[in-house]
Amino acid sequence: MISPRLLQIAMLVEKNKVVFDVGSDHALLPCFLVENGICEKVYAGEIAEGPLNHVKETVEKKGLQGKIIPVFSDGLAKAEDDVDIVVIAGMGYHTIRHVLESCDVGRYQYFLLQSNTDVDLLRRYLSEHMYTIEDERVVYDGFYYQIIRFSADLHDPYSEDEIKYGPILLKRRDEVFLAYLADLLDRYREINRQANKSEYDEKIKEIERILYN
Ligand SMILES: C[S@@+](CC[C@H](N)C(=O)[O-])C[C@H]1O[C@@H](n2cnc3c(N)ncnc32)[C@H](O)[C@@H]1O
Incomplete structure (x- = not known):
């Protein structure tokens, strides 16, 4: 297979x-x-x-x-x-x-x-x-x-959102896409936490907006 x-x-x-x-x-x-x-x-x-x-x-x-x-x-x-x-x-x-x-x-x-x-x-x-x-x-x-x-x-x-996350994916919001965004969010939060930095703050806000709005 x-x-x-x-x-x-x-x-x-x-x-x-x-x-x-x-x-x-x-x-x-x-x-x-x-x-x-x-x-x-x-x-x-x-x-x-x-x-x-x-x-x-x-x-x-x-x-x-x-x-x-x-x-x-x-x-x-x-x-x-x-x-x-x-x-x-x-x-x-x-x-x-x-x-x-x-x-x-x-x-x-x-x-x-x-x-x-x-x-x-x-x-x-x-x-x-x-x-x-x-x-x-x-x-x-x-x-x-x-x-x-x-x-x-x-x-x-x-649009910028469509370029970053995909026009069709944003419209369809299927389970795998949402799991992918949640995974990305976890990874950015973890990088920020480990490095004690706010480097990914913007990205985190962006993904939260797409996931939870
Ligand atoms: C990692 S393999 C991907 C194999 C398959 N397409 C897949 O998705 O599993 C990448 C292949 O692309 C070939 N490749 C790289 N550049 C190429 C090009 N410009 N034209 C044709 N084949 C290319 C490489 O020789 C290699 O065999």
Whole structure:
């Protein structure tokens, strides 16, 4: 079984679309999508030879040739025209930004992003480009991970709260999102307590306002 994080990403993939998984590593997501009848064809992109070999080995072992297509590519540089949905997951903000900056975002139906770092900077980037955040999820998988679905459809820039905490997450206020905020609050309070400082006071007030208002 794949991890809760990858499962949540898979659940945001529309059925019968062609997916390009940027930085596929062991091709876990492509295999899940194909083996569960969500996709008939997934490109597994990799910039590094080692992981690309993992992809090839997995595809051969599982007999998924022709359904999962290994591509040696920096981001979407070598993506074919038939790609509908792009997944960029398990990477840092700077790598994700590099991939977005080096492609024609409007060519794809939507992107699923999961950044391991600086999710707020990622949303700020999307906001500055007037992209539309269509959906968001928080998933707990040892850490709290945020997944963002966005498209190149035009949207007014997002507010500061929306950039920091997510426009859809703020609206939906589901259990996992609230647990994530409560966890963040605990951590900031603990840092302040241990260092005997008020460094995180502003952040604490901000999260309390969102949680309790
Ligand atoms: C930590 S793995 C993430 C694997 C998988 N996407 C996941 O979410 O579990 C990151 C992978 O991205 C690849 N990668 C990093 N930069 C890339 C780029 N610009 N284009 C394609 N792949 C890249 C790395 O080689 C590595 O295999």
